Amino acid sequence: ITYANSDYSEFSVTSWSGAETTGNPWDQAAAATPAKVAPPYPNPPSVTTTVTDTLVVVFGMSWAGWDPLATMPSGYTMREQGSNGNNNDVAVGPKALAAATTEDPGTFTSTLNPGNTADTAAVTIALKAVGASGPAGRIRHRVINQ
Numbered sequence: 700i701t702y703a704n705s706d707y708s709e710f711s712v713t714s715w716s717g718a719e720t721t722g723n724p725w726d727q728a729a730a731a732t733p734a735k736v737a738p739p740y741p742n743p744p745s746v747t748t749t750v751t752d753t754l755v756v757v758f759g760m761s762w763a764g765w766d767p768l769a770t771m772p773s774g775y776t777m778r779e780q781g782s783n784g785n786n787n788d789v790a791v792g793p794k795a796l797a798a799a800t801t802e803d804p805g806t807f808t809s810t811l812n813p814g815n816t817a818d819t820a821a822v823t824i825a826l827k828a829v830g831a832s833g834p835a836g837r838i839r840h841r842v843i844n845q
Contacts, residue, residue, distance in 0.1 A: 713756075715838050717829055718827060720829065723827075725824055726746075726749055726827045727753075727823075729744040729746050730821070731819075731820060733820040736816065737817075738808075738812070738813045739762070740806050741760060741761055742806040743804040743807075744803075744821065744822075746802055746823050747802075750827055753795075753826060754825070755804065755825045757793075758791050759791075761819045763811075770809060776792050777790060777791075778792050790807060795838075807821075
């Protein structure tokens with residue numbers, strides 16, 4: 700992701716076991732254009748998976764200070780949340796999909812700073828399960844850095 704305003708940056712290092720290790724583990728990936736929005740909630744882009752048994756992982760970044768009150772898009776489970784203490788926040792969470800489909804995750808929300816305008820960014824990645832017989836529910840998150 701390239702930010703229009705280089706004053707802000709945020710990242711998350713995550714590890715997932717059980718994903719395809721031969722070739723590319725990503726079935727699909729998409730990044731939303733970073734934008735200054737109100738309310739300051741990231742909106743991960745949709746992806747269209749091409750294989751069965753994928754784990755869709757969303758990453759949302761907001762510089763409005765919504766951590767630790769961020770709520771994941773519907774159907775996603777919070778796996779990581781982080782803040783540097785300066786209102787720079789990131790949240791990460793997965794959702795298993797059994798069939799190839801178009802997945803539009805929806806928007807992160809929060810009860811904190813809903814009236815603010817702030818820079819946001821979001822990424823959606825669909826990980827392929829190991830082998831042709833999945834299931835994506837076997838892909839597990841491992842915390843590397845909090």
